Amino acid sequence: xxxxxxxxxxxxxxxxxxxxxxxxxxxxxxxxxxxxxxxxxxxxxxxxxxxxxxxxxxxxxxxxxxxxxxxxxxxxxxxxxxxxxxxxxxxxxxxxxxxxxxxxxxxxxxxxxxxxxxxxxxxxxxxxxxxxxxxxxxxxxxxxxxxxxxxxxxxxxxxxxxxxxxxxxxxxxxxxxxxxxxxxxxxxxxxxxxxxxxxxxxxxxxxxxxxxxxxxxxxxxxxxxxxxxxxxxxxxxxxxxxxxxxxxxxxxxxxxxxxxxxxxxxxxxxxxxxxxxxxxxxxxxxxxxxxxxxxxxxxxxxxxxxxxxxxxxxxxxxxxxxxxxxxxxxxxxxxxxxxxxxxxxxxxxxxxxxxxxxxxxxxxxxxxxxxxxxxxxxxxxxxxxxxxxxxxxxxxxxxxxxxxxxxxxxxxxxxxxxxxxxxxxxxxxxxxxxxxxxxxxxxxxxxxxxxxxxxxxxxxxxxxxxxxxxxxxxxxxxxxxxxxxxxxxxxxxxxxxxxxxxxxxxxxxxxxxxxxxxxxxxxxxxxxxxxxxxxxxxxxxxxxxxxxxxxxxxxxxxxxxxxxxxxxxxxxxxxxxxxxxxxxxxxxxxxxxxxxxxxxxxxxxxxxxxxxxxxxxxxxxxxxxxxxxxxxxxxxxxxxxxxxxxxxxxxxxxxxxxxxxxxxxxxxxxxxxxxxxxxxxxxxxxxxxxxxxxxxxxxxxxxxxxxxxxxxxxxxxxxxxxxxxxxxxxxxxxxxxxxxxxxxxxxxxxxxxxxxxxxxxxxxxxxxxxxxxxxxxxxxxxx
Numbered sequence: 001x002x003x004x005x006x007x008x009x010x011x012x013x014x015x016x017x018x019x020x021x022x023x024x025x026x027x028x029x030x031x032x033x034x035x036x037x038x039x040x041x042x043x044x045x046x047x048x049x050x051x052x053x054x055x056x057x058x059x060x061x062x063x064x065x066x067x068x069x070x071x072x073x074x075x076x077x078x079x080x081x082x083x084x085x086x087x088x089x090x091x092x093x094x095x096x097x098x099x100x101x102x103x104x105x106x107x108x109x110x111x112x113x114x115x116x117x118x119x120x121x122x123x124x125x126x127x128x129x130x131x132x133x134x135x136x137x138x139x140x141x142x143x144x145x146x147x148x149x150x151x152x153x154x155x156x157x158x159x160x161x162x163x164x165x166x167x168x169x170x171x172x173x174x175x176x177x178x179x180x181x182x183x184x185x186x187x188x189x190x191x192x193x194x195x196x197x198x199x200x201x202x203x204x205x206x207x208x209x210x211x212x213x214x215x216x217x218x219x220x221x222x223x224x225x226x227x228x229x230x231x232x233x234x235x236x237x238x239x240x241x242x243x244x245x246x247x248x249x250x251x252x253x254x255x256x257x258x259x260x261x262x263x264x265x266x267x268x269x270x271x272x273x274x275x276x277x278x279x280x281x282x283x284x285x286x287x288x289x290x291x292x293x294x295x296x297x298x299x300x301x302x303x304x305x306x307x308x309x310x311x312x313x314x315x316x317x318x319x320x321x322x323x324x325x326x327x328x329x330x331x332x333x334x335x336x337x338x339x340x341x342x343x344x345x346x347x348x349x350x351x352x353x354x355x356x357x358x359x360x361x362x363x364x365x366x367x368x369x370x371x372x373x374x375x376x377x378x379x380x381x382x383x384x385x386x387x388x389x390x391x392x393x394x395x396x397x398x399x400x401x402x403x404x405x406x407x408x409x410x411x412x413x414x415x416x417x418x419x420x421x422x423x424x425x426x427x428x429x430x431x432x433x434x435x436x437x438x439x440x441x442x443x444x445x446x447x448x449x450x451x452x453x454x455x456x457x458x459x460x461x462x463x464x465x466x467x468x469x470x471x472x473x474x475x476x477x478x479x480x481x482x483x484x485x486x487x488x489x490x491x492x493x494x495x496x497x498x499x500x501x502x503x504x505x506x507x508x509x510x511x512x513x514x515x516x517x518x519x520x521x522x523x524x525x526x527x528x529x530x531x532x533x534x535x536x537x538x539x540x541x542x543x544x545x546x547x548x549x550x551x552x553x554x555x556x557x558x559x560x561x562x563x564x565x566x567x568x569x570x571x572x573x574x575x576x577x578x579x580x581x582x583x584x585x586x587x588x589x590x591x592x593x594x595x596x597x598x599x600x601x602x603x604x605x606x607x608x609x610x611x612x613x614x615x616x617x618x619x620x621x622x623x624x625x626x627x628x629x630x631x632x633x634x635x636x637x638x639x640x641x642x643x644x645x646x647x648x649x650x651x652x653x654x655x656x657x658x659x660x661x662x663x664x665x666x667x668x669x670x671x672x673x674x675x676x677x678x679x680x681x682x683x684x685x686x687x688x689x690x691x692x693x694x695x696x697x698x699x700x701x702x703x704x705x706x707x708x709x710x711x712x713x714x715x716x717x718x719x720x721x722x723x724x725x726x727x728x729x730x731x732x733x734x735x736x737x738x739x740x741x742x743x744x745x746x747x748x749x750x751x752x753x754x755x756x757x758x759x760x761x762x763x764x765x766x767x768x769x770x771x772x773x774x775x776x777x778x779x780x781x782x783x
Contacts, residue, residue, distance in 0.1 A: 163560045166567060167205050177253020178207040179566055184261040186216025186229075188460055189379060190483050191259050191281045194342060196221055198256075201559030203227065206566060209250050211243075217460065234301065240268055247272075254569060260284065261299055263310035270313040275569045277316045283324050283480045283501045285756075286331065287778040288770045296383070298416070304777065316569050321481045321502030323764070330781070340565075343558030344486045344549065352463045353491065362468045365408070366449020372405045372532055375469035375493075377462060377484050378476075380412045380426070380455070381419045385475040385498070387631070390426050390453055391521035392528065394433035397452055400525070402532055407453045410465055412439075426455060432628065466491040470538065471531050474498065477518050477761070481506055486553045489513075489545025494538050496527045500761060506552070512545040517637035519758050589780045591684040596730055597676065598737035599691040599705065602755040604666035604712070607633050610641060613659055619652035639739055639759045658697040663704035668712055671772030676713070679775075690722045690730050734782050736769060753782050 127148075131141050147153055159165045179202075183195050196218065199208055203225055210222045213234040222229050228250075232243050254275040257265040260282045269276035284292045289304035311317070311331040319325040320342045328337075359369065367373055374393055378384045386409050393407040412423050430437035430453050440448070440456035448454075459465075466472065472488035474497040481502040488495050489506075495513035497503045509515040514530070516523035531538050600606040611633050613619075615626050624632065636644040642653040656662075679685040689709060693701040702723050709721050722730055727737075728744030735742070735750045740760040742752060754760050756770040767782040769775060 163563070166560070166563045169205050176206060176567065178209055178251050179254045179256055180209050180211055180247060180250070180252045182255060182257045182262050182265045183210065183212045183218075184259045185214055186212045186218040186222075188217055188458055192216075192218050193483065194279070194281065195258050196225075197343070197345060197555065198559070198562055199225055199227060200345070201555070202563060202566070205563065209252065211246075234264065240271075243268065244272060247274075254566065256566075260307060261293075261297060261302060263302060263307050266310040266314050267306070275316075276314065277318060277565060277569055278310070278314045279318045279320075280324065280328070281320065281480055283327060283478055285768050285770065286328065286781075287768050287774050288756075290774065291770060316565065318565070319480075321505050323502040323505060324480045326764075327501075338565075340558060340561045341553055342481065342483060342486070343553050343555035344483060344490055345555045346490060346549070347555070349463060349487065349490050353467065356464075356467060358467050361464050365464070365468050366443075366447070367406060367468060368449070370404050371449065372402065372471075373469050374405060374407045374471050374473060374528060375465055375488075376407065376409045376473045376475075377465055378411045378474070378482065379419070379458065380409060380423055381416075382422050383476060383478045384411070385477055385519065387422070387426055387429055388475050388519060388521045388635070389473045389524055390429045390437075391433075392524035393453060394430055394435040395521070395525050396528060396532070397435055398433050400529055402529070405452070405528075405532065406449065408456065408465065408469070409453065410456045410462065411458050412455050413458045423455065426453075428627075432625065462487075463491075466493060469493055471496060471528055473524065473528075474503070475516065475518070475520075475524050476500065479503065486549055489542075490549045492542030492546045494531055494541035495545065496524055496531075506548070507545075511541065512548055513541055518761055519635035520637040523637065586776060586780055587683060589783055590679070592686075593734075593783060594686040594688065594732040595679060595779070596688045596690045596727070596732040596735040596737075596750060598735070598739070598755070599689055599708075600666070601738045601757055602736060603668060603672045603676070603689070604708070605669050606666060609662060609666050610656060613662065614653065614656040619656050635758045637759055654696050657694060658700075660700070661704065663701050664707045664711070666708055669772065673712060675772040675775050688720050688722055688730065688732065689717070690724065690727055690732075690735065692725050692727070693723055695725075734767075734779065751782055753778065 127144070130136075131144075136144075159168070181195055181199065183192050186192065195210075199210070199222060202208060208227055210227050210229045211232055212219070212229065213232060215231055219229050230246060230250075232246070233239060236242065252274070254277070255265055255269045256277045256279065257263075257269075258279050258281070260280055262278070266276055266278050282292070289307050293299045293302045293304070293307065308331060311328065312333075314332060315336055317328075317332055317337050319328075319337060319339050322339050325337050325339055362368070362371070362373070374389075376384075376386055376389045378386075380386050390407065390409070393405060396402040397405050409426070414420050414423075427437050435453060436451045437453040437455065438447070438451040440454050443451070443454075466488055469488070469491075470493070472484065472493045472495050474482060474485055474488075474495060476482070476498050477500070479498070479501055485495055485497060485503065485506050489512055495507060497507055497513060497515055498518040499509070499515040500518050504515060507513050507515060514527035516527055531541075597603060611626070611630050615624075615629050632644065633641070638644050641657070642650040645653050676687050680687050691705060693699075693705070705723060706718065706721065709717055724730065726744040726746075727735060727742060728746040728748055730749075732750040734753050735748075736753045736755050738755040738757045738760060740754070740763050742748065751767070753767045753769055754763055756768055767778055769778045
């Protein structure tokens, strides 16, 4: 840069008391000429030059500049540097051959006088302000100044935004090392699609490599992006040492672990002192970590202990929603958690929409213009709730006159036994309602679109299904914020979703679609019926959904957040590896405490006795078979049993629970008796059984509950039984109860721990006990 564009002046020369200063390009040329002469002088000559300038007391702008230049050149020569090269660099912008130390420091070393106070132009003031705002170190400021003063620097070459700057390719740069992305598999699912999206966004600017514990169809997808995919056997006894060697060979400098099932990678990163990012897609209640790890996802080497250890060690944990981040509160350091909403590739979706004809897409699937297509897309399993949607659609077809309604279920796979059984149950539901249901793969081309319910295997390309659909269902029982919702809204399709977890962060009831209670076929049925009967609502909700995606779930915005994160992530070994503080023992936390425990559907299986009596006593006016009745009761949305039945059946429902011996016959839930006896006899807890009599039969209910307690626990527990309609009068530390919300004449003197049932899944912010097998993990934290 020329001198005219970077003018630093003495504060005395800028004083309002002095005359206005005028300088021209000729002045700069003269000054440059004088500087070249000074630069060739000896140390003594320079010192004499300074004395001359000082003696003359030349107050002109040029005089002050030359006086200061002589000082600086003299100091440089004393340090053994070349004034001529440095002067040339300062004046012409050509870089010097050797590095330059601060001249201000050298001057203060030679002569113990303070430098003149300098005042910046607008550019310098703005730069300093930004440095102070972000608390940049001197080292960082020096790096920026060196770049800005380089002759090669040109502001016209710079992008206009930080996002554009971060997107520049810097492969091989020491400050942007190779990032290894660890997936939990290479099967086609939402979590792995997220990794593919991230890889597409980052691969131009961030060197990446992929690791997975087993091969799968998505390996080809990553390799098409030019990324290396390594398969590592996590079951091998030398897994960690083999992986560490691979990371070293590939020069990996940071790790991104995808899903909670990659907690082993986070622990390894802490051991290796590598920066890591952990992306959590799952919504596992803290008291059900073992259940989901062992029973749902069948992870052999992962349990609640390992998961909790990884959360404590993780330096950077990313959640796709605020709700999910709060679900794990207390398991990680607050500063380690951050919410980044998952984005979707709108450009790819829009290209598909613009280059396809909807009628042709529907015809390829066998659907006509008259068909009303209800799509349920996702891995077919109990967690996703396809049985509820199949029940709803069957009733819409058979009972509500929606004869042209066709349901398409996409996502069947035949790997895990429980998923295969669940697929069979969907076919049984359809058969029970007299609705045709076929596997897509078994259909001839002429038969496509003819079954009222079609079940299709899991698919790699899914955009065609959104285009073909009129409505998209997401009636999950456990979900965070599935991409299916955002993708459906991007295609301007109304959605019907469960009101659970983070879904309300993406869908407002009645705006982009409808939110329904989880596990409620009737609620799904009612919502779809509204959309079926009013195309204008479908159109309005579809447009609102598209607008929300553009605002909240931008693919590019998600990429920007992850670019910034990977550029700024640092390991935190001190915190991750610090010795844990001594925690009180279980006995110390429990001894002397008072734990209140409800009975119905908390200690004893109230639902099982109701199902048995209602199905076998001739009261079943709905003529439901035992399997359907059990599904209806066990998955109900409302606490009071009669409210889940049609008005015409509620009298019979109450008759069943008022029948003689109902409460005396209740059987204990698994582990309940053993847990409560241990609390009393081993841990010194004062357990009280606090239960309310049913208002339809308070007297007989109370008497039978006494008999039930004596039968189950023995006479010694009768003194622990308290029967009351108002539990706020009973003092205690915690109350374990399945009722979603408890109130009374007083404020609650205890902490409410939810005993999990279908009708209390919407309750947030309370400790939750899913089974008596996990009480030792839940109760101490609640206390």
